[in-house]
Amino acid sequence: MNKEKRRLILERLRENNPNPQTELNWSTPFELLIAVLLSAQATDVSVNKATDKLYPVANTPQGLLDLGVDGVKEYIKTIGLFNSKAENVIKTCKILLEQHGGEVPEDRAALEALPGVGRKTANVVLNTAFGWPTIAVDTHIFRVANRTKLAMGKNVDQVEEKLLKVVPKEFKLDVHHWLILHGRYTCVARKPRCGSCIIEDLCEFKEKVYPEN
Template sequence: MVMKPRDIEAFFAALQAERPAPQTELEYTSVFELLVAVLLSAQATDRSVNQATRRLFAVANTPQAILALGQQGLEAHIRTIGLYRSKARHLLQTCQRLLQQHGGQVPRDRAALQALPGVGRKTANVVLNVAFGEPTMAVDTHIFRVANRTGLAPGKTPLQVEQALLRRVPERYARDAHHWLILHGRYTCTARTPHCGRCVVRSWCEHAQAATQPKASSAARGAPLRP
């Protein structure tokens, strides 16, 4: 089932009440640092990225400084992150392109962001939302799971879920919606065992409603009664 519009309003009101000012858990102090952190976060936890970027940003937090490290120097700072070699290569290429084409600044344009090596649609959406306040939906595994499990915005692909969310999320919640959904999926609506008992949106969730329905008795299911 797909969540009804009136339930969507209540759903996001509850998430807002739980976390009035949601924020990304990636650590950064500039738009460039945010771009680096999000690029490095693919298939890695925010915690592991933060541990690496604390070391990296202490010595290099501009495109010029990261380029000066070179491949091996950069790898030494991020080797604790999965796929660090390819991420280091993409980051160096991105720094070079930022300097050559954008004056060293992170562009506020989706096409320009996605043209940067290692930057896909999800990364661009995070940067546009977090750095520039645009109401984008960066659909990661958490958002994909929550959107489908609750009936909020079902879809078979991340793009389908993203497009459904953009249509269905009320405008007043759109800017923070992706943070609420990520954090809800990370800490409450977890993959293997969702914590429905302490979920603030369980009243409007298809999965929670199904999970709490009493199981039919054998007689109710039509099973023959024993003599």
């Protein structure tokens, strides 16, 4: 795919959604961090249902620490892998209090050192909470980038590296949200909705799927 076509794709996605937002509910960097940590192998909808009940009770590192592992589990038990996630939440809260004054650090290395927080989670927090031009590649973005040929790679790290290289600076802040939403609602895994896709004519996917007449 050439850079002119890439720019057209990004311009269309921007025109369609000028101010894209995460679908996770959050009001502070800490709430976002915990929500993203909980969202691994879970839907944003399921995470929101849990945090909508949890955050009014406890939405600070000390608040969650006071609930304890079992207390956190009660609120997140509808989410996949809730046992290990509850453990990671409590460990993360302890580190934030002991090493960062209870604040979420605006630092990649410090974020990735938190239990349950990998590169993808750190990228989401840096991008969404702090406005960094990072690109968090999840399964949706990996699929869309490869399928459209916007940025091809054999793994998420390769796709992230390629996107950072080929996406012009003006689009970097929002491209993560555009691609994840496109993958979630249009360029879905099993049967992409090519007939209703706003970039269908620019996409280089050879096996396009259209609804039967």
